[in-house]
Amino acid sequence: xxxxxxxxxxxxxxxxxxxxxxxxxxxxxxxxxxxxxxxxxxxxxxxxxxxxxxxxxxxxxxxxxxxxxxxxxxxxxxxxxxxxxxxxxxxxxxxxxxxxxxxxxxxxxxxxxxxxxxxxxxxxxxxxxxxxxxxxxxxxxxxxxxxxxxxxxxxxxxxxxxxxxxxxxxxxxxxxxxxxxxxxxxxxxxxxxxxxxxxxxxxxxxxxxxxxxxxxxxxxxxxxxxxxxxxxxxxxxxxxxxxxxxxxxxxxxxxxxxxxxxxxxxxxxxxxxxxxxxxxxxxxxxxxxxxxxxxxxxxxxxxxxxxxxxxxxxxxxxxxxxxxxxxxxxxxxxxxxxxxxxxxxxxxxxxxxxxx
Numbered sequence: 001x002x003x004x005x006x007x008x009x010x011x012x013x014x015x016x017x018x019x020x021x022x023x024x025x026x027x028x029x030x031x032x033x034x035x036x037x038x039x040x041x042x043x044x045x046x047x048x049x050x051x052x053x054x055x056x057x058x059x060x061x062x063x064x065x066x067x068x069x070x071x072x073x074x075x076x077x078x079x080x081x082x083x084x085x086x087x088x089x090x091x092x093x094x095x096x097x098x099x100x101x102x103x104x105x106x107x108x109x110x111x112x113x114x115x116x117x118x119x120x121x122x123x124x125x126x127x128x129x130x131x132x133x134x135x136x137x138x139x140x141x142x143x144x145x146x147x148x149x150x151x152x153x154x155x156x157x158x159x160x161x162x163x164x165x166x167x168x169x170x171x172x173x174x175x176x177x178x179x180x181x182x183x184x185x186x187x188x189x190x191x192x193x194x195x196x197x198x199x200x201x202x203x204x205x206x207x208x209x210x211x212x213x214x215x216x217x218x219x220x221x222x223x224x225x226x227x228x229x230x231x232x233x234x235x236x237x238x239x240x241x242x243x244x245x246x247x248x249x250x251x252x253x254x255x256x257x258x259x260x261x262x263x264x265x266x267x268x269x270x271x272x273x274x275x276x277x278x279x280x281x282x283x284x285x286x287x288x289x290x291x292x293x294x295x296x297x298x299x300x301x302x303x304x305x306x307x308x309x310x311x312x313x314x315x316x317x318x319x320x321x322x323x324x325x326x327x328x329x330x331x332x333x334x335x336x337x338x339x340x341x342x343x344x345x346x347x348x349x350x351x352x353x354x355x356x
Contacts, residue, residue: 002237008160015262019290020056027052033347047338054266062176062339065112065332066169067325068256069180070249072120073140077185081220083210086184090123097131103324110332117165120248135161137248144227148244155243162255170263177260178268179253180325190276192224192245194302196233197279198309205302238283253277261291270328271298275306296327
């Protein structure tokens, strides 16, 4: 029998309520009063209404934006499941901190703040490293093909760190969050989590990640299958699934989504790794999915499986598979546009335009 969560995680789960259903007709009435045929702005209308329901207002705001980039290493990365070596994880963290990565460029374009969090990088950054939040559980997970990635206590620690990082960003003024990741090898645990929680076969949800060839992809599928055999994860126990198959950054992404939902802040989900965190968050509390916006659809085959399971429609489809929060930050432009329509577009009455 899985042990129920307690402490911060339990309080956060209890604080998550369904998005404000009472605002559904109010948001619809506002949309239908604007100078356009009802539904003519498509997803912009749906996104604007969703933000209204989340924030429980018909004058929402998402002007202050933050992307949370969680980083960690994975024992399974030493088993040939990635085209890049594990040493790239700390190197890319330093690239984030110096402002040179794709997420930095795209976040500057979106006017979003970047928060980089070390959840379990196999490198000891100095405690005073400028711009880095250190919440390291330990220096990388164990190899999931041989046993669990982490202990259950470590899984809870990772999730609660994500809750606290999200809460701090919101306390600092963030009105719209996005999740991102960095961790060489992390599409393998993400595939394993996805297969477990959606019931799909490993070969249906495992992709090429950073660019594996056919032989590498076959080895990666085998690694996911071996992880299942070594751990026999129980899909009804999300924390157990995270402990068996996951990564510290995936747990933190899960926590950030739960923390955002508890504080009624929308969160834009990035690609496949963030999708794995989203699956875990929704498994812990199904109401959390109502606070999620799918930023884009990754080319990873398991990402569409995740979106279907969560009932989310991607804002963008740009053939991306980078991670870092890149697709989510691009989608922030569309979310902000949707909110601007709600707030700034004239009504039929204001404009003196005849209705239907």
